[in-house]
Amino acid sequence: MAAVFGRRLRRGVMTAAVAAAAVAALSASQAPGVSAPHTGGGNSAADRSDDNPPNSATGPDYYTDLPPLDSPTDDPTAPPGTGGKDGEDSGIPATVLDAYKKAAAEIGTTKPGCNLDWQLLAALGKVESGQARGGDVDADGTTLHAILGPPLDGNGFAKITDTDGGSYDGDTTHDRAVGPMQFIPSTWEWAGRDGNGDGKKDPNNIYDAALAAGHYLCRADRDLSNASDLNKAILSYNNSSDYLATVLKWLEYYRKHSHSVPDGTGVLPKHPSGGGTGSASPSPSPTHRNSDRPSDSPTTKDPSKKPPKTPSGGGSTTPGGNTGGGGSDSPGGTTPPPTTSPTQSVTKLADAGTGGLAALQDDSFSERVKVKAKNAAGSAVGSAKIRFAVVGDTDATFSGGATSATVTTNGSGVATAPALKAGKKTGQFKVRATVVGRNVTGLDHTATVTARADKLARADTDPLTCEAGGTFDKAVELKATYKGAAADKVAATATLITSEGDATEADKGPYFKDAEGKTIRTLKGLTTDADGHLTLPKLYADDTTGTFLLRVTTTGGATLDVELKVTAATAS
Incomplete structure (x- = not known):
């Protein structure tokens, strides 16, 4: 990682507070009350459920280049491309930027409670592939040259034998991370999305990959406006404290500085994690401003290179989920003392005055489901996470089109579900309330949609x-x-x-x-x-x-x- 630290010294060292926050976030993600990392390859049925997302979506390689930090020497009036506050690092290729914004807009409709910002997709895209190699895509968003990670052959990385017959990554021996958002084929098989409406789910298409990444981040009813959920989402993409810190830094940067540049002219990163030379590294192109790029063709990993740093507890960051013990990425492998979160203390859900749930087709329900979280002593529990889900043969949804939402209880222990909106289907369905991450008996409320005529x-x-x-x-x-x-x-x-x-x-x-x-x-x-x-x-x-x-x-x-x-x- 010498190149990484050298880069940080040259471009401006991350503040101790940011670094500490990143490490604390990883430690918190492994603390009691949070789902522990799965062992194994991350491809079991349990790993594929919404409540048990796999520990990693992508391959282990990523770019560690950091954005320029604001300083008194920055020239706020400098034009794009000159390295000012809104300089070349803030330029995002037009098609790639469009894909991020469209993916975030769609998820804002289907999963409004997630609060996904397109800048987070941009931060991931920067770290994973340098914004699809500086926008090396065609007009439909498909990469002009394959973006592949190194073979996952166990040589410094996890060993994942071929799962896709080479259909995505061209490798019939081992899996490799694929495309602008670097999805592992086995993950793409169930997480892939059609983001450009062409009837295909292609990990090499930025529209498809960005939408898939957005859905992946929003799994488990995460609210990305919450710092804890944001950190968990990023760590689920690649469970590494260095990765978390890097993505958060780019997220912060893009929220302040971003502009569109022509496809093929984006700034390309230079520093892969661990010094790896996998073919995810960009290739030279006449339109790219930097020419010192590794070849596009796959290369063999240098056996003299040390494998990527593993957490001190014996676990290793793998693309299908972390294996190993209970260590953390915090300095010295220290583990934070166990704590009991409010959610962990909930033992019962009770109705909190929900009225009759009835509406005509296409009308909004006048009543909203309300439940109260209680602990073993019967006292109300505030700040606990409650998941509401629409269950049954119905097209009714919560406002915004979502069929589930996670709500935090107030000081009185009450969580109120979003407003319900009836669809065309008539009859009864249920709104089920459960405690996130807890095996507590859920509470159902019956709702009725009545037929109408105009x-x-x-x-x-x-x-x-x-x-x-x-x-x-x-x-x-x-x-x-x-x-x-x-x-x-x-x-x-x-x-x-x-x-x-x-x-x-x-x-x-x-x-x-x-x-x-x-x-x-x-x-x-x-x-x-x-x-x-x-x-x-x-x-x-x-x-x-x-x-x-x-x-x-x-x-x-x-x-x-x-x-x-x-x-x-x-x-x-």
Whole structure:
């Protein structure tokens, strides 16, 4: 790592506070109350779940170049490319920058609780591949030359035999990290995303890789606006305190200084971690400002090079998860004393006054789920993390389109879920509350989505007439629709009203009969069938002649007045 420390001395040493924070973050990630690193290759079913993400998404190689630190000698007026505060290091290739912003925007819609900033993707992309080798991509975002890490053959790194038949990395013997965000093939197989809408999930495409990286970081209901969750997310990408410190530094830098540069003109990094020479290192190009770049072709790792530093507890940073004991990356291998977090002390969840959860299709629920976290003594637990999830056959979501959200309890131990929004599917589903990382019995709340109609119409246009004292020959047939589609299972009410301006029930004129043959003029509990059709029972007429109105209303506000005419009886 001599080159790394030399770089730091030349470009400005990281402050002790930042370095200490990075080390503390790694130590905290291994403390009680936080999921411990998985052993093994990171490819088991357990490793693939949202609550048990693998310990590393990428290969072990990354670039340790640090951004320039602000100093009194920086010239804030210097133009891009001259090394000022917004100089060449802040330039991000246009297509690569677009991919980061689009990925963050999409995740902002699908996982709003994650609070992913595009600058974090940019920081990772800088460290992993130098922003796809300075923007060496085509117009669709696919790399023009393969970006591959060294073979994971156990020579200084973990040994991962081939898992993809060479389809991603071209290596049928061992796996290699692939693409701008350096995904291991076995990780990409389940974590890959289609970010550019071409129907493919390609780790060599910056749009696909950036979206996959965003989803990977947001796993386990992380909130990246929280420093602890941010550190855990970065460490899950590559479990190394040096890596964490480097990414955080670039994140801080890009939040202050960034601008777009043409593809192929981005600044290329020079210093891979551990002095490795894997083919993730960029190759020279006429459009690149730096020419002292290793070859694009894969190279053999120099056996004289020392393997990357491993944590003092015997574990090693591997691309599929950390193996080894309980050591940490803190100086001297010291482990922080065990602590019990508020979340760890929760033993029970109780309802905290949730009202009835009911809404019409496409409407927002007026009530929100509220639960209270309690410890073994029955006392409220504040600052505990509660996960809310929408469970069941439904398209209802929380506001913003997410189906899960993590909320921290307030001082009274209460966590309130985000507002619910009904979709098109009707029926019941559940909102389940669980304690993050704890085997505590969850609490379910049942929610109901009711069908609605926004339009009612007669199924035919034939007049409805009857002689006084007789029976209407034709039944009233209606069809209900919602946004142009048949509205099934919609509740309706039919009432013979006094007049168009008076909706009270009429006391004379046409009528229905109940099961006992008694006269009734209001029918409740009607429901449309699967095709949205509604056929009313037979209508009768008393001795009153004239024109009468039958008003039918449905849930959702659809209303239709049907005209009924009663004529004088024909002489016998």
